[in-house]
Amino acid sequence: MDSFNDVFEEVLKYCFRLTGSDVNPQERISEGGYRMWIQPLKPYKFDAENGVAFLLAKNDFIKSTATNTFGKTLTKAFEEVMGFPVKVEIMISGDDSEEEKEELSLGEQPADFSDEAKDSLTFENFVKGSSNDLAYAFCKAVAEKYDKDKHSTGDIDPNKVFNPLIIYGDSGLGKTHLMKAIEHEVNKNHPEMKIIYTTGEAFINELVRALELKETVDFHEKYRNADILLVDDIQIIAGKERMQDEFFHTFNDLYNAGKQIVLTSDVLPSNITKLQDRIATRLSLGVQADVQPPDFETRMAIINRKAELLGLKLSDNVVRLIAEKLKTNIRQLEGTVKKIKALTVYTNESPSVSMAQRVIKEIIISNQPSEITVDRIIGEVANAFDVTPEDIKSNHRHSNISIARKIAIYVLKEVKGMTYTQIGDALNKNHSTMTIHYRDVAKLLKSNKEMKETVDDIIKNLKEK
Numbered sequence: 470m471d472s473f474n475d476v477f478e479e480v481l482k483y484c485f486r487l488t489g490s491d492v493n494p495q496e497r498i499s500e501g502g503y504r505m506w507i508q509p510l511k512p513y514k515f516d517a518e519n520g521v522a523f524l525l526a527k528n529d530f531i532k533s534t535a536t537n538t539f540g541k542t543l544t545k546a547f548e549e550v551m552g553f554p555v556k557v558e559i560m561i562s563g564d565d566s567e568e569e570k571e572e573l574s575l576g577e578q579p580a581d582f583s584d585e586a587k588d589s590l591t592f593e594n595f596v597k598g599s600s601n602d603l604a605y606a607f608c609k610a611v612a613e614k615y616d617k618d619k620h621s622t623g624d625i626d627p628n629k630v631f632n633p634l635i636i637y638g639d640s641g642l643g644k645t646h647l648m649k650a651i652e653h654e655v656n657k658n659h660p661e662m663k664i665i666y667t668t669g670e671a672f673i674n675e676l677v678r679a680l681e682l683k684e685t686v687d688f689h690e691k692y693r694n695a696d697i698l699l700v701d702d703i704q705i706i707a708g709k710e711r712m713q714d715e716f717f718h719t720f721n722d723l724y725n726a727g728k729q730i731v732l733t734s735d736v737l738p739s740n741i742t743k744l745q746d747r748i749a750t751r752l753s754l755g756v757q758a759d760v761q762p763p764d765f766e767t768r769m770a771i772i773n774r775k776a777e778l779l780g781l782k783l784s785d786n787v788v789r790l791i792a793e794k795l796k797t798n799i800r801q802l803e804g805t806v807k808k809i810k811a812l813t814v815y816t817n818e819s820p821s822v823s824m825a826q827r828v829i830k831e832i833i834i835s836n837q838p839s840e841i842t843v844d845r846i847i848g849e850v851a852n853a854f855d856v857t858p859e860d861i862k863s864n865h866r867h868s869n870i871s872i873a874r875k876i877a878i879y880v881l882k883e884v885k886g887m888t889y890t891q892i893g894d895a896l897n898k899n900h901s902t903m904t905i906h907y908r909d910v911a912k913l914l915k916s917n918k919e920m921k922e923t924v925d926d927i928i929k930n931l932k933e934k
C-alpha cells in the first residue's frame with residue numbers, strides 16, 4: 470500500500486464487503502447504494518495531524534447523501550483500514566482551487582497500512598509471552614497436525630486432543646489473530662483443504678438470510694463440507710435458539726467426521742450464559758486456552774514488531790512510553806503505532822515522545838465508551854429482540870415487538886433516568902402508558918430469570934461500548 474489512493478481502494482473494498490449477506494443488517498449497505506454514493510467518491514488528502522480523511526464528491530447531492538447516509542460506514546471503513554481513529558470529510562470537487570488541491574494532496578506519499586495488515590495475522594507475527602503462550606501452542610499444534618512430519622506435540626495425537634479448540638479472553642488480545650494464523654498456515658501448506666472462517670455474527674446473519682430466501686440447503690452444504698471450521702466470537706449465538714440448533718448440528722456433523730473446529734469466545738465457555746447445555750457439553754470435549762493482557766515486556770515486543778512491519782523506527786523511549794500507558798488492549802498498541810506511522814508519512818515529522826503522547830491521548834479518548842443515547846438504547850434493545858428500531862417506535866402489536874418496546878421503556882428509565890413524558894416523546898407514545906409498562910417489566914424481571922439476563926446483557930453492552 471503506498472498512497473492515500475491505495476488506502477481509499479481498501480476502504481472501497483471494505484464498504485463493498487458490507488453489501489454481503491453475512492453482514493449484520495444494521496451495518497449492511499445495499500449494493501445499489503454503494504455504487505451510487507460511495508464508489509464515485511475520490512480520495513483527496515489525508516490530514517494526519519487531525520486524523521481527517523478528505524474525499525471529493527462531484528456535486529452537493531452526492532456529498533450530502535454520502536455524508537448523511539454513509540458517513541458512519543465510511544468512518545468505520547477508514548478506521549479499520551488505517552487502524553486508528555479517523556474522521557471523514559466530504560468536499561465538493563470545486564471546494565478548493567485546483568492549485569490548492571495540488572498543494573495539499575498527499576496522495577502519492579507512502580503509507581504502509583492495510584496490505585501489510587492482511588498478511589500480518591500469521592504465527593510469525595504473533596508475539597508470544599506468558600499471557601498467551603498456551604493459546605499459541607495449541608493453535609500451532611492444530612495448524613501443524615496436517616503435516617505428518619511436523620507434529621510439535623510429541624506423543625499427543627492432535628486429532629483427538631485439540632478438537633474443538635477454544636481460545637477465550639477479552640477484546641483485542643489476539644484471538645482472531647491466532648485463528649487467522651491457523652487459516653494462513655493451513656492454506657499455505659494444504660491449499661486443497663476447505664477452511665471456513667466466520668464470526669458468530671456472520672453465521673447468524675447468513676442463516677437468517679438463508680431462511681428468508683429458503684436457501685438453507687446451500688447453507689448446510691457449505692458449512693458441513695468444511696475441513697476446518699473457525700468461528701470467532703461464538704458467545705454471540707447464546708440465547709438465540711434457532712441459531713444454536715443450527716450450530717449444534719453443524720458442530721456434530723463436522724466433529725463426527727473428524728473435522729477440526731476452532732472457536733473463540735470473550736469468556737470461558739462454561740460462563741457463557743444462555744448457551745444450550747448440549748452445546749456447552751460439546752465445547753468441553755477438546756481443549757481451551759485463554760489470552761490475557763500482555764505484561765510490560767510483551768507489550769514492548771509487540772510494539773517493536775508492529776513498528777518493524779510498518780518499516781517504522783521507534784526509539785526505546787517511545788516504545789516504553791506506549792507500553793507504559795496502554796496496558797489492556799493490543800489493538801490500541803497497534804493503533805498507536807499506525808497513527809505514528811501516518812504522522813511521519815504525512816507530516817514529515819520524526820517519531821518523538823511528544824508525538825507518541827499526543828497519539829496515546831487521542832487513542833485513549835476515542836476508546837472511551839460512547840455516550841448512551843436514546844437511539845443507542847433503542848438500537849440495542851431492537852437487536853436483542855430481533856426487531857428494528859422503527860418497530861419499537863411503531864404501533865405494531867406483534868408480541869416480539871410489543872415486549873421489545875416495553876423493555877426499551879424500562880431501559881430508558883433505568884439507564885438514562887428519563888421521565889415518563891420524555892420516554893413517551895422518544896417513542897411517539899402517550900406518556901400515561903409508560904408508567905404501566907415500566908412497572909410490568911420491573912415485575913416480570915423478578916420472576917423471569919431469562920428475561921432478566923437479557924436485560925442485564927443489554928445494559929452491560931450499552932455501558933461497555
Ligand SMILES: Nc1ncnc2c1ncn2[C@@H]1O[C@H](COP(=O)(O)OP(=O)(O)OP(=O)(O)O)[C@@H](O)[C@H]1O
Pocket residue numbers: 589590594595596597601638639640641642643644645646647735771774799800803
Ligand atoms: N501477541 C500478539 N502479537 C502481535 N499482535 C497481536 C498479538 N495479540 C494481538 N495482536 C494484534 O492486536 C490486534 C487485535 O487482535 P485480535 O483482533 O486478534 O483480538 P481479539 O482478541 O480477536 O479481539 P476481539 O474479541 O475484539 O475480536 C490485531 O491486529 C492483532 O494482530
